[in-house]
Amino acid sequence: MNGGSIMYKKTILSILIIILLIPNILFAQTTNDITLKPGFNFVSFTNLITLTPTELKALNASIEDVFLYSPSAGSFLSASEGTLSSLSAGKGYIIKSNASSDIKISITGNAITTINPLNLKTGFNLVGFSQAPASLTFVKLMTDNSILKCFYKWSPTAGTFIQVIRDESGFITKIDGVDPTIKAG
Known part of the structure; x- marks a missing residue:
């Protein structure tokens, strides 16, 4: 084998390794x-x-x-x-x-x-947060968005929903005395 052939094989091998690694680098x-x-x-x-x-x-x-x-x-x-x-x-x-x-x-x-962006329909919407917003609670989200009328968070331990609602006068009420923080997942 001559030096050129060995160099060619090393180059091809290097290219193949890079091609195999690119998807893992680009798509973590x-x-x-x-x-x-x-x-x-x-x-x-x-x-x-x-x-x-x-x-x-x-x-x-x-x-x-x-x-x-x-x-x-x-x-x-x-x-x-x-x-x-x-x-x-x-x-x-x-x-x-x-x-x-x-x-x-x-x-x-x-x-x-x-x-x-979330596209909310009139009525009930079941949405998920895939990335956590910076320290956002139900009350804060409702205060910043008057269109939002209520939030419910399921409590598996209690077997019921924690509720924060906006009444007919526009006041936000924590029905269960809790203002849940929105978390991812």
Whole structure:
């Protein structure tokens, strides 16, 4: 073998290694660890999820169903019923677990680089936060956006919703005496 041939092979090998590494450099993989409590869990994904609802259910046999509220339909779409066919960041989902104790699932995907604005419909909207806003509470969000009438946060421990509402006079009331902080996921 001559020196030119060896150099050619090293160059080709170097190019192949770079090509294999570029996707991992350009699209940083992140893991979204989610702890599911028995019953209903309100979640949002903090990475670009590539799983289908069926694949998400297959992560743990205790995942009974995955739901997404559709404001245009005025009802919930369900993975089990076949009406929910895709998952994405920036949306709120309900995952129902029939486990008797907490279970953990890990979802790997590319890091989120942009967040689309929320398009709220009149009435009920189930939204998810894929990136946490800087120290934002329900009261602060409602104070800054008079169009927002109420917020609910599910408390799996209590088995009920924590509520912050705007009454007919425009006053914001913490029904349960709590002003939850908005968090990602």
